[in-house]
Amino acid sequence: MSLIVKIKKRLKDFSLEVDFKTNGDYLGILGPSGSGKSITLKCIAGVETPDEGYIILNGKVLFDSEKKINLKPQERKIGYLFQNYALFPHMTVEENIGIGLALSKKEKEDKVKEIIKAFHLQGLEKKYPNQISGGQQQRVALARCIIYKPDVLMLDEPFSALDSHLKDQLQNTVLELLKLYDGEVLIVSHSRDEIYRFCKNLVIIDKGKSVLFGETKEIFKQPQIHAAARLTGCKNISKCKVLSSGRVHAVDWNITLETDRIVPENIKYIGIRAHDLQIVNGPKEKEENVIECKINKIVEDVFEYNIFFENLDILFKVSKEKWNNRKEKENLYLKIPKRAILLLR
Amino acid sequence: MDISPIIISLKTASVAIALTFLLGLFAARWVVNIKSKKVKMLLDGILTLPLVLPPTVVGFILLIIFGVNRPIGKFLLQFLGVKIVFSWTATVIAAVVISFPLMYRSARSAFEQVDDNLIMAARTLGMSERKIFWRIIMPLALPGVAGGGILAFARGLGEFGATAMIAGNIENKTRTLPMAIYSEVAAGNMDNAFYYVVVVLLISFLVVLLTNHFSIKERKYFK
Numbered sequence: 001m002s003l004i005v006k007i008k009k010r011l012k013d014f015s016l017e018v019d020f021k022t023n024g025d026y027l028g029i030l031g032p033s034g035s036g037k038s039i040t041l042k043c044i045a046g047v048e049t050p051d052e053g054y055i056i057l058n059g060k061v062l063f064d065s066e067k068k069i070n071l072k073p074q075e076r077k078i079g080y081l082f083q084n085y086a087l088f089p090h091m092t093v094e095e096n097i098g099i100g101l102a103l104s105k106k107e108k109e110d111k112v113k114e115i116i117k118a119f120h121l122q123g124l125e126k127k128y129p130n131q132i133s134g135g136q137q138q139r140v141a142l143a144r145c146i147i148y149k150p151d152v153l154m155l156d157e158p159f160s161a162l163d164s165h166l167k168d169q170l171q172n173t174v175l176e177l178l179k180l181y182d183g184e185v186l187i188v189s190h191s192r193d194e195i196y197r198f199c200k201n202l203v204i205i206d207k208g209k210s211v212l213f214g215e216t217k218e219i220f221k222q223p224q225i226h227a228a229a230r231l232t233g234c235k236n237i238s239k240c241k242v243l244s245s246g247r248v249h250a251v252d253w254n255i256t257l258e259t260d261r262i263v264p265e266n267i268k269y270i271g272i273r274a275h276d277l278q279i280v281n282g283p284k285e286k287e288e289n290v291i292e293c294k295i296n297k298i299v300e301d302v303f304e305y306n307i308f309f310e311n312l313d314i315l316f317k318v319s320k321e322k323w324n325n326r327k328e329k330e331n332l333y334l335k336i337p338k339r340a341i342l343l344l345r
Numbered sequence: 346m347d348i349s350p351i352i353i354s355l356k357t358a359s360v361a362i363a364l365t366f367l368l369g370l371f372a373a374r375w376v377v378n379i380k381s382k383k384v385k386m387l388l389d390g391i392l393t394l395p396l397v398l399p400p401t402v403v404g405f406i407l408l409i410i411f412g413v414n415r416p417i418g419k420f421l422l423q424f425l426g427v428k429i430v431f432s433w434t435a436t437v438i439a440a441v442v443i444s445f446p447l448m449y450r451s452a453r454s455a456f457e458q459v460d461d462n463l464i465m466a467a468r469t470l471g472m473s474e475r476k477i478f479w480r481i482i483m484p485l486a487l488p489g490v491a492g493g494g495i496l497a498f499a500r501g502l503g504e505f506g507a508t509a510m511i512a513g514n515i516e517n518k519t520r521t522l523p524m525a526i527y528s529e530v531a532a533g534n535m536d537n538a539f540y541y542v543v544v545v546l547l548i549s550f551l552v553v554l555l556t557n558h559f560s561i562k563e564r565k566y567f568k
Contacts, residue, residue, distance in 0.1 A: 042465070045465070045468075045469050046468070046469075047465040047468055047469065072468070073465070073468035073469050074468055074471045074472065074473065076469075077471075078469055079469065080465070080466065080469040082462050082465070082466055084462060086460070086462040086463050086465070086466035088463060088466075088467075088481060088485075089485070090484045090485060099467075099470060099472065099480065100467075100470030100471045100472055102471070144470065145469075145470075148470060148471060150469075
């Protein structure tokens, strides 16, 4: 099973240039709002037409600008879960789920009944979409896609419309329900947590361009580029100058750091995740990459403190326990561990 | 008391609304699906024109088209033996042309208000364009479409200017209610005119009630 996408499309504010493929594992598409994620899905579904490129699904060409192939959305067998679910407001739950099926009345009824049971929607058959909760609406929309047995299932920001306290539970439910479906799954999101949880592979889209494609965990560990580091949640990024193969100067922070890897010359930024900084007992230890910091502001979160400094434009996140147990209370020395330094293009 | 104007008016308005309704829907669907913005604007302008033109101007244009000495009028008379001007058919034509923009514009905006995502979703679910139109677009646009139909019916019923130009004011043939009111007042028969006015008032009030009924129904799904 595979989906190969390489398309270009001119849009009003930017031009879309996306290039990735899937191999049967869940693929996440991560990008900031308005970066062209949804339009990418729409091009794959065939409700928007790219200017050039090709889209190939399991060897079947859905779109090819050179060969002048452009299958209608109806012929593509692609399930698309819209961000607002796009349930038909004038149809009941069961009508919504069955509308796309071209079967005899009896077969249709049986299939709809079966999926309603699998999706725990019993009792809601005769309700209208505006009479059920957001989570139920999502399940209806998902059932409506899956009943049609699409070759690819695309979820557009599946959890953005839900209350945050429901999210975790609903994510689990959706994950369970997705097991009923054995095809390609594409998940678009601007939330790194969702992507990290759901997707084995990841493509990062920034300003319409797919800038990075690879294994999710690998990308979170080594984002390689500035946009990817930012999107995977790296709060501290500085411009840098490569001094030698093992030393870089972080321009924005005005500090020089040692690295445990050879720094390629094309490295323009370095990043450090807010959780990766460590408190050390002072400069006496002769450790590398230790900075003396003056605290500017401490912002308390539920489980951690966010520390801001006067002399350094870095955010430090530390668990309450670690912070309260630190030995040196007068001065604060922070270490940037070599292995935690992200080298970014 | 002559009730023929009431009969003629209701007959004219009913036949006219049937034509206007279908033509308006068809035109609205056609224009909504046009990709080029310029063509869309141009067509929209042409189709809306009868609404903003003085009815006498519309009547004048219709006379030019259907007059027996004009190409189309001549053709109809010579080959089909149909004389349009000053016939009952002319009252229908006038009513259709004048009321068409109301139907067309209401239907168009009702179609355009249907959420694009719903149409896209329907496409990805494999529904044919025809099925999408009848099962998704029409039901969702129905309140607006029906409202447009009612307005168009009312406008057709009240048509005067263009009708006077192309159909004239022939008793028992083309004298509609508005024509009859005008004629009675002109002849000084205020009582007769009053009687027709009451009939028009009643019909019009019924129309307003129906319009409200549909706009209330519209809120059912979306609250």
